[in-house]
Amino acid sequence: MQQFARLHTDKGAVPVILKGTEHLDLRPIVSDISADSIAGGALIDVDTSRLSPIGGDFTYLAPIDGVRQIAATGFNYKKHIEEFKMKPPTEPEVFLKAMTSLTGPFDPISRGGDDGVKLDWETELAIVLGRETTNISAAEAADHIFGYVCINDISDRATQVDKEGQQHLVRAKSRPTYSPIGPYLTTGIDAMKLDVWTKLNGRFEQQGNTSDMLFGVHEMVAYFSSHMTLLPGDVIATGTPPGVGFGKNRFMAIGDVLECGITGLGAQRHDIRS
Structure with a gap:
């Protein structure tokens, strides 16, 4: 490692x-x-x-300079799917976050938007690509992965779903500071046996393990590479365990302290600001 x-x-x-x-x-x-x-x-x-x-x-x-693409998926933990009483997806969801949302592991997070923001946490394992990758198989994926980082897929739930019930993931997740990553970029670990956790004001909100993923990291890289060309240093966020604020109708406010971490990847700490 x-x-x-x-x-x-x-x-x-x-x-x-x-x-x-x-x-x-x-x-x-x-x-x-x-x-x-x-x-x-x-x-x-x-x-x-x-x-x-x-x-x-x-x-x-942030442990990588010049990230060019932040790709992501949702509902990839079985217990998170059960939490929302959803039918398990048959293939990963694919969406992108703006690169300008990226920030460091101890930088403040800005709520942004207006007073109606519903700011939520989603601690996730993120894959870091080691080489240009297009249309590979899951069996080939290990040779294309450089390492892993912790990312928090910060979201404004107020703008994620419109009045007709349609999802708008990019706009809900792309404001400045909505993608803190780090502190460590770690190589040589078994990514499918890592504890993932989140605390808000010292209280555990999420406690999961990557072994609960529906689609593993190799499957994820292969699937994303079939729809886009991945570049060295690109990041793929692999979904979050149960315990997000949306499911509890509890969101972050100015003055809150958000902490999160993953085994071997270090822990983050963020003050929530206006």
Whole structure:
């Protein structure tokens, strides 16, 4: 397993690899963690023996610079489907979120919109692509996945469904700060055995495991690649466990604190602002 991150320091953005409690400077190997460095192969089996730890103060940035596509699916956890008393889908849903919704793992989340916003959480495992991918099989998918990150698919439920009952996922999920990712980009893990959790103001709202997915990560990459070309560094959010606010009619307000995390991918913390 390797864990990568990007830090904001007094010298700007610094790519790092974690070794125990240390953050080792990757700049002798790559200038940043980006689509180019992921595709180039320099971050595979990194030799840390000649890397030095980062000192001083820093904050975490989104762990990938220059993400070009944020793809996503919904209702991919069996217990989440049961929660809403829905019929299981026969194939994954496909939608995109605006790249401008992406933000870091400790940045504030802005409600945006007007006073009628119904701001909801959806902690999700996200796949990070390692190479250009088009029309592959599930058996080939492992060779196209670089690693995984935690993403929170923040949504405004007030704009997600119109008066006729039609879904509008892109507009509900694409405002600035609605896609926090990180803190770690992790490789070499079994993605189908990870705990996923969300807390609001210290109270657990979601507690699930990726083993409950209806469509696994390999199936997801294959399916998405049959409908679009995926690029190195692209992110595919794979759905959320039960416990979203929409099912409880409970939403986030200004002043709330949202926390979430996934095994091996670290934990996020966000203040909710106007």
